[in-house]
Amino acid sequence: MSSSGAQGRSARAVAGTRTGGAGRLAKVLPILEWGRTYDRDVLTNDLVAAVIVTIMLIPQSLAYALLAGLPPVVGLYASILPLVAYAIFGTSRTLAVGPVAVISLMTASAAGAVAAQGTALYLEAAITLAALSGVMLAVMGMLRLGFLANLLSHPVISGFISASGLLIATSQLGHILGIPAGGDNWPEMLGSLASAIGSVNPWTMAIGIPATLFLFWARKGSKPLLLKLGLSARAADISAKIAPVVAVAVTILAVVLLDLGERGVNVVGAIPQGLPPFALPSTDLSLISQLWVPALLISIIGFVESVSVAQTLAAKRRQRISPDQELIGLGASNIASALSGGYPVTGGFARSVVNFDAGAQTPAAGAFTAVGIALAGLFLTPLLFNLPIATLAATIIVAVLSLVDLRTPGRLWRYSKADFAAHMATIGTTLLAGVEMGVIAGVAVGLLLYLWRASRPHAAIVGRVPESEHFRNVERHSVFTVPHILSIRIDESLTYLNARWLEEYVLEQVADRPAVRHVILMCSAVNEIDASGLESLEAINHRLIDAGIGLHLSEVKGPVMDRLQRTRFLDTLNGRVFLSQDRAFRELASNGGPPELPVDDAARGMI
Incomplete structure (x- = not known):
């Protein structure tokens, strides 16, 4: 046997070992996989998608921070570093991470249980929620617990999201009408609105109601109009999705020209200019003991919502995602959010679809979006001083009402009475007792019905x-x-x-x-x-x-x-x-x- 043959086999063995090591590392850092084939064409597609998503994400981030009971700028903070972290650790090529409506509502519920809105402790609780959620998600990913998403059945998730959509929309009606309103559940919210209905601000209504109607119309009616005007199908679709930016610009202009701030119309006010600050979550064990259960629920709901969107979009391009690695990616995103003064984040349906339709090819589009949000935080925040709160509320209402599914109960009743019971139990408990109890009740009813069916097999x-x-x-x-x-x-x-x-x-x-x-x-x-x-x-x-x-x-x-x-x-x-x-x-x-x-x-x- 020649020495050259032995050396050749040895070299191949070393190369194989290196390739295997690189493959294992790429599983932990997916950026190493798609980064090897990154070229100019992919860069162009990602940059175009990032510009479009950035335009959409700025008003969304401000609105969802408002929903979470936090200063609007916190929404921008939660839309910068989390996107970079996901680009490094996430496996979906088109998932757009950031604040979403349901998680914002759950954050408001959890933080509101330990502190009053507007206080330093409330913000600290939101940051701590993000950190706890990030650690939980990352640990679950390391333990390969991606299958836990299967514990929440579709009827339970659908019921929870529909009920949350109703709660969120109701909570924003006060901002549309210019009246104080509050409450942790639907009866309290409706009662609060009814008691204050006599003090409606007509100028706020003049901003909020037209903005809401315009955004509803833009979802269905703007695309056909734009097509008639000669735009391509893709351009018309993307233009329709950035309608919130139009609403923001027009209502800011109305506030300035008509001096509506002096007529009782609430505006965003001064937003701190600059990049996100470095922040640390609380180490107070008493606070952590109050937040760990809500953080776990936020983690599970956020992961289920995110992985559902990611799998749907990946299937359209015949790509695959890894649920276990997705847990790590979302965990890293939430830890990054906490360290930059943000609150819990996950993959959002609307912005992910826009990212997909705009032609994003890799998670780098999310990193470029983060750069766009950071530039907005540096240079554009003074322009948002006169942004009406009613416009942000209208953005939230239109976004969340699309989540309310009125057809599912009828389908479930015809197909499976047990799944219908779990669905309605989740809706009823969420509306009457709040989001956390809604999730717990839905899971409990689902498990009880499963055990009952399993105990009496066919x-x-x-x-x-x-x-x-x-x-x-x-x-x-x-x-x-x-x-x-x-x-x-x-x-x-x-x-x-x-x-x-x-x-x-x-x-x-x-x-x-x-x-x-x-x-x-x-x-x-x-x-x-x-x-x-x-x-x-x-x-x-x-x-x-x-x-x-x-x-x-x-x-x-x-x-x-x-x-x-x-x-x-x-x-x-x-x-x-x-x-x-x-x-x-x-x-x-x-x-x-x-x-x-x-x-x-x-x-x-x-x-």
Whole structure:
């Protein structure tokens, strides 16, 4: 063997080791993956998308900070470093991270429980929430707990978002009407509005109502108009989405020209100019103990919302995201938000869609957006002094009412009463008791309904379809049966939740059929049998032995059979294990008495 050949293999091994190491590092830092292919064309697309999203994000960030009960500039702070952090650690190419409506509402609820709005402690609580949420998300990502998003069912998430949309829209009506209003739940908010309705400011209404109507129209009516004027479909769509900027500019101009500030119209006022300050979250254990549960709920809701948007957009370009790495990316974004004086952030649906439609190719578009927001913080904030609060409220109302889904309850009622119950329980609790209790109630109801369904699985008595080897439910099909055989198809794994139910069900069916001499459990849908399920099978076997009836199994899956073979159940089974239900039925149909044969050893492990 030549030394040159050995050296070649050694060099290839070293190169392979380096490639493997780089691949592992790229999983932790996705920027290393897409950064290798970054070129001028991608840069151009990302820059165009960043400009468009920046224009959209400035009024949104101010509005959502207002919703969170924070100074408007905090919304800008939460839209700079978090975007850079996500560009480094996130896996979605088009997800736009920043303040969103639901998380802003949850922040207001959590921070408002420990301090009054406008105080230093309130801002400290919001910053601490971002830090706690960031750490929780990052730890969950390191532990590869991305699957936890599956714990929140779609009906629960849909109900929570719809109810939150109603709460948010109601909370902003006071700003539209120019009256003081408050409350932590829907009855309190409505009562507060009703009690102050006599002090409506007409000048504020003259700003807020037209701005709201214009933004509603812009969502549906502006694109067709722009298309008629000759704009391309893409340009018309993007122009329609930056309508809030038009509303901001026009209402600022109205305030200046008509001197509406002197007529009682509330404006944003002075916004600190400059880059985000360095901030540290609180280390007060008493404050942390009050905030960790809300922070956990914010983390879960934010992650579910973000990963749903990211997966939807990635699928359109046949790309993939990693839920576990997304947890790390969102965790880094929230930690960055806390360190720059911001509050909890996540991936937003509206801005992510705009980012996607505008042609963003990589997360670098988010980093460029952060630069645009930073420049706005440095140079444009004086122009926002006369921005009416009513305009920001109108922006929020139009954005969140699009989240309210009025069709889902009807669909769920027709399809699944249990999912309808979870959906409505989430809506009702969120409206009446607040956002945190709404999430908890939705999860609790969903889990209880799941446990109830799992404890009463579907099972069917089956017979053979004539002139075939298929077996179907006797109540749904015209099938062939014989009096001395009872075939039961079990449509669920056998676990501690349903083991007792199966035992009672089988023995009840046997008691109703005196002629039965053989019971066949068709196990084609059984993926697992736990210890409790095994004990119930043993109990059924013993009871049937006492009654002179044989117990047989058919179509047992390989992994399930492997576990059964490690027990004594097959040795005590007074029937047989059949490869197929058809074979079991044919052989037992000619045998009217109890079985005398041992377990079919040849059939064990064949499936």
